[in-house]
Amino acid sequence: MPSTPDVCAAAARRRRDAATLRIGGMTALTTIDFPGRLAAVLFCQGCxxxxxxxxxxxxxDAGVPPAIAWADVQAFLQARRGLLDGVVFSGGEPTLQAGLPGAIEAVRAEGFEVALHTAGMYPDRLAAILPRLDWIGLDLKAPLHRYEAITRVPGSGERAWESLRRWLASGVAGECRTTWHAGLFDIAELHALAQRIAALGVTHWALQACRGGGASASLGRYDIARLASHFSSFTLRTA
Incomplete structure (x- = not known):
């Protein structure tokens, strides 16, 4: 068992790390970003x-000064005990920041559950915090060979797909999300993507289909039914 000084030192370290988290905005109440919970959303700066x-x-831009100080977040959460169930760390990309693990621990210490929205760009960092998460929304953008054209960053696809595997192996509840635009990859590739992630173990998939802006193809009923058939839960959104 850790000694009392060790426990106190760990708590102080968490508070110190959490205070470095740069928060670009906050939603005080959401019913959709953390399924089944009333939650607040913290939007982390930088991607x-x-x-x-x-x-x-x-x-x-990771260098933009925070819009909300961590001390103000803590005060808000303390005032919402018994009213909120959880806190969502979203972004930007939360795992970009070294202060995220400490912030997660600080939120849990206040009695809240924790959800994370991530694009999976840092598999090792994600693996380190998965045991402390209650839910995750993983943004899987495309088939592996299409990733760099979307993110404009070499190697991004390999990292995202590795994060998907690590999340699925963890058993943490959550959903996989994909934004689809026909200008990025075609319907055949979208169907192949659905089959691939279902084979890996994804059971909940949320698909956001873009309209306009050069989206020359759209999803018909047959496509939607085929895509949905791979999953126990399928959500279609449009943008």
Whole structure:
């Protein structure tokens, strides 16, 4: 058993690390970002990838000063005990920041469950925090050979697919998410992607299909039915 001084030192280290987390924004209440829970969302600043369809462009620059101090987040959460079930770390890319593990521990110490939204760009960092997560939403962007055209970063696909494997091996609940645009990869590749991730063990898949902006193909009923057939839970969204 750790001694009392060791426990106190570990707690102090978590607080110190958590205080470095750069938060670009916060949603005080969500019912959709952490399924089955009432949660707050913390949007972490910074992402090394540059996907053209990113909805959070203002969070990409890791050097932007935080919009919300960690002390203010803690005060907010302490005031929401008994009202919220959990906290979602989203982004940007939360695993970019060294302060994330400490922030997760600090949130759990307040009695909240923890969810993570990630693109899986750092498999080792993800593996280290998976035991402390209650739910994960993993953004799998494309078949492996299409990744670099989307993220504009070499090797991004290998890292994302490795994160997918590590998450599935962990047993942590969650869903896989994909944004599809016909200009990025075609319907045949989308069907192949669905089959591949289902074979790996994905049971919950959320597909966001883009409309307009050069999306020359759309999903018909037959395509949707085929895609859904691979999963126990399938959600289709449009953007």
């Amino acid at each position: 090394p990838w540059r996907c053209g369809y990113c909805h959070n462009q203002d969070l990409l």
